[in-house]
Amino acid sequence: MSEKQCSMTIGVLAKASSMGVETIRYYQRRGLVAEPEKPYGSIRHYDEQALARLHFIRTAQWLGFSLDEIGELLKLEDGAHCDEARALGEQKLTSVRQKILSLQRIERALEELVQECCAQQGNVNCPLLASLHDGLEEKLGEGNARKRPAVNLS
């Protein structure tokens, strides 16, 4: 179970990790995954460790770490730098919490706008569009109106 065929081509590795071949090659170029030496012929072979690393990358990515930050984490990989890893985790936690707060403010504003639209059906004046024109200061309390998107909603 922990020792499959310790020799996958990149295509097999891609399937095993459900990533694209090109993605893995991209990670190699970024230095996140080592390129194994070409053993015989000229085709590289990958082992369980490579698969584990892809797993690591994907999990960290899910937690919101960028590829650069994942690079940092991988430098601490031996487990001896718990403090640094924790610091990175705490930073990320802070940014996640800020993002949640921003989104909750946005949620409340949108909620109100949509409700107002529901309340006065049939009227010609749309309160949602009106609020976009007039700004949302009343709805948000001053100081909350940011210049740029508070959050990337993809």
Added chain:
Amino acid sequence: MSEKQCSMTIGVLAKASSMGVETIRYYQRRGLVAEPEKPYGSIRHYDEQALARLHFIRTAQWLGFSLDEIGELLKLEDGAHCDEARALGEQKLTSVRQKILSLQRIERALEELVQECCAQQGNVNCPLLASLHDGLEEKLGEGNARKRPAVNLS
């Protein structure tokens, strides 16, 4: 107060809206802001309405609307399409709420990881890094492990 100098150059408009000149020109190219005819000479002049539109764009952007979506909203601008505007608002509200849920799951996972790191200071084995290796299935309940970043934390 509502009628300043009804004739700003793009530079003045940029300052008034605290956007860059290039940004405004970009919005013109995208069709979000009208290019006024060149009146005398060959320099365009903008009025309060242009400023209001930039305000609209920024507020909508803060709410998480993309420039494309803002284009949609602007097509409804006369206020007669309250239903469509509300529908767009509801869609956005749904995606905001999903994003909040994702972030809260991430928050919980990070919280636990950081706490474990704090709990066993001085140990060689870092539980945060270990979890990234092993995956977070235990911490998240199966089915939550997404392939790609759940959220853009910029």
Added chain:
DNA sequence: GTTACTCCCGTAGTCAGCTACGGAATCAAG
């Protein structure tokens, strides 16, 4: 009337994280 700033316009570059393309080499099956 000269200097210095701003505007106009098109094009191209930036960031992140991929994704695609094209041509040569290699490998496995028949």
Added chain:
DNA sequence: CTTGATTCCGTAGCTGACTACGGGAGTAAC
């Protein structure tokens, strides 16, 4: 030994929202 899939490698394209550059023209101040 040929066919067809896969790999290798470099380079280029994609998305979204800007941001920068370069050269020419207009405009304002002294």
